[in-house]
Amino acid sequence: MKKILICEDEEILLTALKFRLQKQGYELSLADDGQKAKELIDSEKPDLVVTDIELPHVNGLELIHYLRKDLKRDTPIVLIAPMENDEAILSAMKDGGTDFVTKPFKPVELVLRIRRIFQDAE
Helix, strand or coil, X not given: CCEEEEECCCHHHHHHHHHHHHHCCCEEEEECCHHHHHHHHHHHXXXXXXXXXXXXXXXXXXXXXXXXXXXXXXXXXXXXXXXXXXXXXXXXXXXXXXXXXXXXCCHHHHHHHHHHHHHHHC
16 A cells, blocks of 8 residues: 655645545545654655645755655655746756646546556556
């Protein structure tokens, strides 16, 4: 069973993603800020990270840097970003993001992107 870390500070979106991804059979870890996400990355070693770019304490760009530069891991990272935040999306993808979705999005869109990433990795 693939482990996914979801880091999202909007409770409604976090709940919707949790419901949808658990239904798909993924094991989930949840964080509502970037610092908790870093701790879960260290302890849980997820197979994939889904993170909002805009987070309290440690933002999504810092999480990418942490995974890629500090830990030297190639764990896939899917970013959630506001549609109008083009610069942050470009920066995140340049720094090692695997894919992204822009808000607002349907949870099924994220599920399909995650499935594709896991299929490509096989």
